[in-house]
Each structure stands twice: as structure tokens, then as C-alpha cells.
Amino acid sequence: MQQTDHDIRNRLLIARLPAMPQILIKLLEHLQADDLGMAELAALIANDAGMTAKILAVANSSAYHRVHRQVGLEPALMALGTDMIKTLVISESVFQTFSSFPHSGSTDLRGFWKSSLTAAVIARDVAKRIDYPHVEEAYLAGLLHNVGRLALLATAPKEYAFNFTARDDAALCAVEQRTLQITHSEAGAWLIERWHLDSFLADSVLYHHEPIERLEAAHPLIRIVRLAHLLGHLDDQDDQEDQDAQDGQDDSDAIIAAGAALCGLGVDDVLAIAAAAARQVEKSATHLGIDLTGADDAPTPPAYAPPADPVRQRLSEEVRNLVLVSEVGQNFARQQGEANLLESMTRSARILFDFDNAVILLENPTGHALVGMAAGGQQRIAEFSIPLNRGGAVAAAALAKKPAFVKRDAQSLGLAEEQLFRLLGTDSLVCVPLVAGGRSLGVMVGGLGAWQVPACQKRERFMQAFGAQAATALEAALAERGQAHRQLAHAAEEYREASRRVVHEVNNPLSIIKNYLSVLDNKLARREPVVGEMSILNEEIDRVGQLINGLADLQPTATTGATNVARVADDVLRLFRATDFVPAGVAMAVNMPDAGAEIDGDADVLKQILVNLVKNAIEAIGSHGKIDIVNRGHVVRERTLYVDLVVSDNGPGMSQEVLTNLFSPVRSAKEGKHHGLGLSIVHGLVKKIGGIISCRSGAAGTSFEILLPARAPAGAAAGPRSRSMD
Numbered sequence: 118m119q120q121t122d123h124d125i126r127n128r129l130l131i132a133r134l135p136a137m138p139q140i141l142i143k144l145l146e147h148l149q150a151d152d153l154g155m156a157e158l159a160a161l162i163a164n165d166a167g168m169t170a171k172i173l174a175v176a177n178s179s180a181y182h183r184v185h186r187q188v189g190l191e192p193a194l195m196a197l198g199t200d201m202i203k204t205l206v207i208s209e210s211v212f213q214t215f216s217s218f219p220h221s222g223s224t225d226l227r228g229f230w231k232s233s234l235t236a237a238v239i240a241r242d243v244a245k246r247i248d249y250p251h252v253e254e255a256y257l258a259g260l261l262h263n264v265g266r267l268a269l270l271a272t273a274p275k276e277y278a279f280n281f282t283a284r285d286d287a288a289l290c291a292v293e294q295r296t297l298q299i300t301h302s303e304a305g306a307w308l309i310e311r312w313h314l315d316s317f318l319a320d321s322v323l324y325h326h327e328p329i330e331r332l333e334a335a336h337p338l339i340r341i342v343r344l345a346h347l348l349g350h351l352d353d354q355d356d357q358e359d360q361d362a363q364d365g366q367d368d369s370d371a372i373i374a375a376g377a378a379l380c381g382l383g384v385d386d387v388l389a390i391a392a393a394a395a396r397q398v399e400k401s402a403t404h405l406g407i408d409l410t411g412a413d414d415a416p417t418p419p420a421y422a423p424p425a426d427p428v429r430q431r432l433s434e435e436v437r438n439l440v441l442v443s444e445v446g447q448n449f450a451r452q453q454g455e456a457n458l459l460e461s462m463t464r465s466a467r468i469l470f471d472f473d474n475a476v477i478l479l480e481n482p483t484g485h486a487l488v489g490m491a492a493g494g495q496q497r498i499a500e501f502s503i504p505l506n507r508g509g510a511v512a513a514a515a516l517a518k519k520p521a522f523v524k525r526d527a528q529s530l531g532l533a534e535e536q537l538f539r540l541l542g543t544d545s546l547v548c549v550p551l552v553a554g555g556r557s558l559g560v561m562v563g564g565l566g567a568w569q570v571p572a573c574q575k576r577e578r579f580m581q582a583f584g585a586q587a588a589t590a591l592e593a594a595l596a597e598r599g600q601a602h603r604q605l606a607h608a609a610e611e612y613r614e615a616s617r618r619v620v621h622e623v624n625n626p627l628s629i630i631k632n633y634l635s636v637l638d639n640k641l642a643r644r645e646p647v648v649g650e651m652s653i654l655n656e657e658i659d660r661v662g663q664l665i666n667g668l669a670d671l672q673p674t675a676t677t678g679a680t681n682v683a684r685v686a687d688d689v690l691r692l693f694r695a696t697d698f699v700p701a702g703v704a705m706a707v708n709m710p711d712a713g714a715e716i717d718g719d720a721d722v723l724k725q726i727l728v729n730l731v732k733n734a735i736e737a738i739g740s741h742g743k744i745d746i747v748n749r750g751h752v753v754r755e756r757t758l759y760v761d762l763v764v765s766d767n768g769p770g771m772s773q774e775v776l777t778n779l780f781s782p783v784r785s786a787k788e789g790k791h792h793g794l795g796l797s798i799v800h801g802l803v804k805k806i807g808g809i810i811s812c813r814s815g816a817a818g819t820s821f822e823i824l825l826p827a828r829a830p831a832g833a834a835a836g837p838r839s840r841s842m843d
Contacts, residue, residue, distance in 0.1 A: 140165045141210040142312075144203070144253075158202055159191050171209050172197065175404045203253045208237070208405050211260050215267055224270065224281065227412035232285065232349055233260050234401055238394040240345040246390070247380050249337050258321045258338055259345045265305025265322065272304075273297060283420040285350060290326050292420040298572065302326050329375045340379045347376040348391040441469065442582045449590035458594050459492035462561065462587045466549070469583065470573060472563030474541045478503065478511065479551075479559035479591075487515060487559055498540065503533040510534055514548035515560040520580050521548040522570055537562055545570050549580050553588035558595075561587065626657040628732075629692050649691075657692075679828045680720040682760055683709035686746050689727045693735075702741035705731070709748045715828035716760050718806030723825070729799050730764040730821055737819065738768035751827055754809065758827040765820035771812075779812055 143161055162168050169190055176193035194202055212230070240259030244252045263285065269277045276296060283289050290300045306323035321342040324332060332340055351369065370384070377387040402409045445465055452458040463475040476498045478487035486505055489498030505512045509531040514521035523530070523546040525538050537546060543564030551558045561584065565573065573580075637654070640647050686707045693699050716723070727746065734744045749761040771779070780800035799821075803810040809824040 140168060140206065141214075141257075144206055144210075155191075155194060155199060158199065158206075159194055162194070162202075162206065163190055167213070168206060168209060171405075172202065172205060175201075175205060178404070204241075204256065204401065205404060207253060207257050208234070208260065208401060211257070212405055212407065215264060224278075225415060227409055228282065228415045228417065229263065229266065230402070230407050231398065231409050231412040233263055234398045234407075235349040235394055236260070236262050236342070236345040238397045238401065239348050239390055240341050242390045242393065243341050243344055243380055243382070243387075244337075246382060246386065247337065247341070249341060251338075254316060254318065255338060255341050258318050258342045261305065261309065261318070262322050262325045262342050262346060263301065263305065264308060265301035265303065268304045268308050269293070269297065269299075269301055279418075280420050282415065282417060284417045285346075286420075287326065289420040292422040296422050300326070329379055332379060337380075344376045344380050344387065347372070348387055348394075351391060442579070442586055445469070445583060446586040446590070449586060450593075452590070452594075455591075455594045456492065458590055459490050462591075463492055466561060466563055466583070470547065470563055470565070470576070470580065471569055472547070472565055473543050475561055475563040476501075476537070476540070477551075477559065477561050478515075480505070480515070480557070487512065501536065501540075507531075510546070511537065511548050511560060511562060514550050515557050518550045518552045518557050520550065520577050520584075522546070522574060523548065524567065524570075538564075547573055547580070549584045551584050551588035551591060552581075553585065553592045558588050558591055626661050626728075629728075630654055630657050630661075656688075678717075678719065679715050680718050680723055682714040682716055682723065682748055682762060682825065683707075685720055685723045686727065686748075688724060689731060689746070692728070693731065699735060700740040703735060703738060703744065704742075705744045705746075707746045709746075710750065714748055714760060716806070716825040717828050718808070718825060722802050722806050726799050726802050726823065727764065729796075733796070734764065734766035734768065734819070738766050743767050752824060754824060759808070759824035760827050762823045762825060763820055764823070765818060767818040770816055770819055771814040776812065776814060780810070 140161065162172060172190065173193050176196045197205070216226075237256045237259035241252055241256040243249075244255035249255055266281055266285075270281045277293075280289060280292060280296075283292075290302065293300045302323050302325060306319040309319040309322055317336045317338045320336065321338045324335065324339050325342050325346045327343065329343065332343055351373070373387060374384050377384050380387075399409070448465065449458060449461060452461050459477055462477060466472050466475045477490045477492060478498075478501070479490055480486070481488050481502070484505070487503045489501035491499040503509060503512050505516060510521050510523045510527075510529075511533060523534055525544045527534075534546065538544070541562070541564030543566065545565055545567050547563045547565060547570075549561040549563065551560060634654070637647050637651070686709060690705060690707050693705065699705065731744060731746075738744070744764070744766045747763045747765070749763055752759050752761045780796050800810055803823060803825075807826045811822050813820050813822070
């Protein structure tokens with residue numbers, strides 16, 4: 118299947134291509150500084166055991182006819198001479214580094230290394246002839262001019278295996294471009310650029326197949342390598358590249374003349390350089406231990422590209438895109454949290470579309486602007502926004518829901534786009550809309566080089582599919598965030614409501630405590646016993662503590678245990694006895710049977726219910742009236758046995774409006790921000806112990822009927838006993 122430009126470049130990124138060896142980096146630094154003497158060379162080489170061994174082996178070889186064996190590095194260096202040492206260091210470093218390329222062990226590299234050494238020797242000699250100051254740099258450039266072929270072989274062995282041994286001409290570049298969408302010149306330049314050298318080395322590799330007339334004003338290193346490549350392929354009479362460069366002329370003499378003129382040399386000069394190169398290549402190969410035997414016999418067929426089937430190619434591309442989109446969607450769905458999802462989106466876009474960088478802009482809640490989302494180290498983007506109503510390519514892409522491609526030199530470039538160019542550090546922008554369910558959530562903006570835009574435009578449909586997957590995942594994440602916010606708000610509201618209930622309920626025992634403190638003060642002044650009052654105060658203080666502690670548990674807890682209703686009613690009656698809380702004109706009575714008054718529920722909860730109802734009744738009837746707490750025996754509702762407890766008063770009754778919202782927390786006519794909660798709290802407490810509450814109210818007064826779950830079936834009822842307070 119044909120590989121896309123995007124695919125092969127991504128494969129180049131992840132292929133285990135070698136980095137530049139440290140000894141070569143340091144050598145180039147010294148050469149560019151022009152301060153490398155024999156002492157510096159010796160110190161540099163001594164740090165590399167392999168290189169030291171190579172120098173000693175060459176110095177003691179038969180080529181130098183030494184009588185005495187050189188056992189030390191410095192004597193060996195002196196024997197070889199500076200020029201030979203530099204050549205050996207450069208050649209051995211490159212040879213060792215690129216011999217470890219993936220698949221290099223299973224491929225015949227004799228022809229490749231012979232071509233590379235030939236170009237290196239010619240480039241060095243041409244540099245000397247034209248007084249180019251960096252002779253070793255020229256040698257290295259010639260040696261590396263075809264390293265892109267090794268890179269393509271390592272990256273795409275199946276697609277490139279045949280063409281690796283093909284003739285190195287314009288036809289090869291055309292086939293590479295058609296099958297891989299990248300030539301070996303581009304791949305080699307890309308590899309060398311990763312080394313970040315302060316040199317035109319990468320450019321010399323990139324342009325070594327360029328038409329000669331285009332290079333007349335180029336940097337000397339570019340022209341030297343172009344000539345070295347030309348002279349290294351004199352035997353390729355059918356070099357279509359050179360035919361095109363010379364307007365269709367097939368005269369090799371004219372080709373050589375044009376190449377020689379490129380460097381200001383004559384034809385005889387360059388032919389002499391080419392002839393001398395053959396002998397030097399053999400000598401260099403021997404010193405380096407490279408076996409070139411039979412290199413000239415290896416076949417170099419014309420480059421070959423299988424015939425393309427446009428329909429099948431398009432179908433394969435669509436299937437591949439579908440698979441990628443599905444995988445991307447699954448990856449997005451696995452992300453936990455919005456931040457991880459945003460980072461995954463930008464990371465996937467950089468890999469899939471070869472973006473140098475990417476940012477995400479989402480619509481703000483009002484839908485009037487796109488705002489930046491911080492992801493993947495891009496924190497500054499969070500302060501960036503683009504109004505949607507003022508045009509601009511980015512806003513237009515979001516509104517139109519279609520990808521857009523923006524160049525830095527565009528005439529109608531807005532301020533927002535200029536900022537994005539600076540932020541992303543590229544010369545082209547790609548806007549990928551994020552659309553889910555027909556709704557645009559925003560846009561992803563990726564930065565890339567201008568040369569990448571045409572290939573990116575061919576993948577517009579895939580970009581839209583990617584944007585749809587990203588938007589779907591993002592919409593789910595935003596919905597989840599909204600749900601989390603709603604849950605948090607609900608919990609906060611529950612806590613506020615619980616706090617209001619606690620404050621309301623705490624007021625009851627605090628009021629009782631306050632009144633009993635007054636009673637206690639009077640009794641102490643009269644030197645009367647206060648044991649009963651102290652007991653009540655202790656109970657109410659404990660109840661305050663329980664109410665406050667209950668604030669920590671917002672969820673109702675099940676209450677168990679038996680509670681005697683009569684005993685709780687007595688406690689409530691005792692609470693209100695002998696205090697100023699109950700006006701003198703109000704009578705309270707409790708009427709309970711002697712047996713059958715046990716319920717399933719917590720005594721403190723029942724006490725809280727009765728205190729609230731009695732307190733409300735006192736406030737309703739004013740300074741004169743009557744309040745009754747009566748156990749009317751057992752009643753059955755829906756096959757459940759209840760104790761029927763009634764709290765009633767003979768006050769003026771309630772209005773229809775109050776009765777309608779009786780057990781809801783409403784604003785009452787009483788003063789204070791917590792008033793109006795009492796009956797809603799009573800309703801909640803009754804439900805908490807599994808009971809039912811209802812109310813009747815009219816001109817004759819108000820009564821609350823509370824059905825409480827009975828503990829056991831009632832026995833024979835004895836006559837009721839009455840307790841009263843006038």
C-alpha cells in the first residue's frame with residue numbers, strides 16, 4: 118500500500134536512527150574554530166577507545182612502511198599526519214554509526230559505501246582547489262550526501278528495499294516522491310538537521326540532486342557536494358536528472374563542464390580530481406576495514422514503482438482512516454478527566470497530522486468567543502480568546518464547521534492569527550473544527566511548515582473525522598464536569614439546609630436551658646434544691662451536642678430500639694414546667710394509657726418532634742389557651758400497626774395558604790431567618806422513624822396526628838392516666 122507523507126515522516130520520527138557520535142561533534146567544533154592542533158587531536162581521540170585502536174592499526178599498517186612499531190597514540194598521530202587523522206576520524210565515526218542502522222546487516226552496502234567515499238574524497242579535493250576554508254566539513258558532507266537512502270531503508274524496508282540499490286538519479290527521486298512522498302535527499306537533510314549543526318551540511322545534502330542552474334549563487338558547500346555527486350556518477354550516461362538540467366542534451370562533456378563551472382573549475386581539473394579519487398577511495402576503504410570487493414559488479418537497476426490503482430489506493434486510505442479514527446475515539450474514551458483528554462487530543466493531532474504544536478480553543482458559555490484551554494504545557498493559551506463575531510480564519514472555521522488552512526503571509530491576517538503564529542512558532546496554521554451532533558464546540562489549531570500544507574489538505578476528511586471524535590469525547594467530559602458541578606452544588610445546598618435545620622433545632626434546647634437557668638437562679642437565691650433542674654440542664658446540653666454532631670452526617674440513619682411514648686411526653690412536660698417559656702394562662706395536659714405505648718424509634722427524635730409541636734402551639738395560642746398531648750391507642754394503616762399520638766391546641770387555627778405548604782420550608786411571619794422550618798423539620802423527623810403526620814386546623818384550633826410504628830400489639834387497655842399543668 119502506498120505510504121503517505123504523514124506516515125513515512127512519523128515512521129522516521131520513531132525509527133531508531135542514530136545520533137551524531139560525540140567525537141565527531143567535538144571534531145567539527147574544533148575545526149570550525151580553526152584551533153585544532155596535534156595536541157588537541159590526540160586529547161580528542163584518546164577519549165574514544167575504538168578510535169584509538171583504529172589510529173594505531175592504520176599507523177602500523179604496511180601502507181606506512183614503518184620499521185618500528187608505534188605503541189603510543191602521539192607517535193602514531195605524528196606518523197599519520199593531521200590530514201590523514203581528520204579523514205580517519207570522520208570516516209570511522211560515520212561508518213560505525215550508520216553501519217548500525219536497522220536492516221543494514223541484511224543489505225549489501227558495498228555500493229553505498231563506495232559511492233559515499235567517492236563523493237567525500239572528491240568534495241574534499243574540490244574544496245581544496247577552490248580554497249573553501251572547511252575542507253573536512255566538505256569531506257563529511259560528501260560522505261553523508263546519500264545517508265537519506267539508509268534512513269528510508271531503515272524506516273520502510275519493504276517499500277524501499279528494491280530502490281535502495283537502484284541507480285541514484287532523478288528517476289529515483291521521482292519514484293521516492295510518488296511511493297513515499299519524500300525523497301532520500303529530504304530524508305537525509307531531515308536526519309542531519311536533528312544534529313543541530315551550525316553548518317550548511319543539511320542543505321548540501323538536500324540539494325545534491327537540484328538542477329545545476331539553480332545552484333549558481335548557492336553556498337559553496339552546496340555547490341561542492343553537487344559537483345562531487347555528479348563526478349561520482351560519470352558512468353551513469355542515462356542520468357535523466359542531468360539531461361533535464363541541460364535542456365535535454367545528453368552530451369556528458371557538457372554536463373561535466375556545467376558542473377565544473379558551478380565551482381569555478383575547468384573540465385580538465387574536475388576530471389583529474391575524479392581520476393585521483395578512485396585510488397584514494399581504495400586506500401581509505403582499506404584503512405577503515407571496509408570491503409569494497411565486487412562493489413562495481415553489484416547491479417544498479419532503474420528505480421521502480423508499482424503501477425498505482427487510484428481506486429484501490431483511495432479505498433485503502435479510507436479504510437486506514439476509519440481504523441485510525443476508531444482507535445483515536447477509543448483512546449479519547451479511556452482518558453480520565455478533562456485535562457488528560459485535552460492533552461491526549463493535542464498529542465494525537467501532533468502524531469497524526471505532523472503538527473509541530475497544537476492548541477485547543479473552545480466556545481465560552483455565552484457562545485460569543487473562543488477561549489484557550491491549557492493542555493500539554495501550553496499554559497499561556499488559557500488567557501487567549503477570539504471573538505466569534507469579528508471574523509478571522511480561526512473563528513470562521515469554528516462557525517463554518519470546516520477545516521481551514523492559514524498562511525503567515527495571508528493578506529487578511531487578523532491579530533488573533535498573528536498571535537497564534539507567534540505562539541506556535543510556525544508559518545502555517547491548520548484549523549480543525551470540533552463538531553459533535555452538529556454543534557461546534559470549538560477548534561483545534563495546529564502549526565506546521567508551509568511545505569506540509571498540501572499533504573495535510575489531502576487529508577481534510579480525516580481531519581473532520583478526527584475533530585468529530587475529539588468533540589464527542591470532549592462533550593462527554595464537559596457533561597461530566599457539569600454533572601460534578603451540579604452534584605457539588607446539590608451537596609452544598611444540602612449542607613446549608615442541614616445547617617439551618619440544626620440552628621433551628623438547637624434554639625429549642627437553648628431556650629429551655631435559658632429559662633431553666635433563670636429558674637435555677639431563683640431557687641439558688643431561696644436556697645431550694647435544684648437537683649431536678651440540673652438534670653434537665655444536663656439533658657438539654659447533651660441534646661445540643663447531639664444536634665451539632667448530626668451535622669456531619671447529612672444522610673438519615675436508621676433508628677432502632679423501643680421508646681415509651683408516655684415517658685417521652687412526660688419529659689417534654691417536665692421541660693416546659695416551672696419556666697417563663699409557657700405563659701401563666703396556658704394549660705398543658707398529657708393523656709396516656711398505662712400500657713401499649715411503645716414504638717420502634719429513637720426517643721431523642723420523638724422528643725424533638727414533641728418539643729417543636731408544643732413550642733409552635735404555645736406561639737400560636739398566645740397568653741391564654743390549652744395544649745393537649747394524647748395517645749389515642751393503636752390504629753392500622755396498610756397492614757401496619759401504629760400508635761396514634763395527637764398534639765392539639767385551641768388557638769385561632771391556620772390559613773388555607775399556610776396549610777397548603779405546611780410541611781415545606783417556607784418563610785413564616787415570625788422574625789428570624791430560620792423561622793418557617795419547624796414543621797418541615799418535624800415532617801422529616803417523623804419520616805425518619807417511619808411514621809406518618811397529618812394536620813387539621815380550623816377556628817376551634819389545630820391538631821397534629823402522628824402515627825408512630827408500634828413496638829408490639831397492644832394488650833388489654835387499662836384506664837388512661839392523666840397528668841396536667843395549669
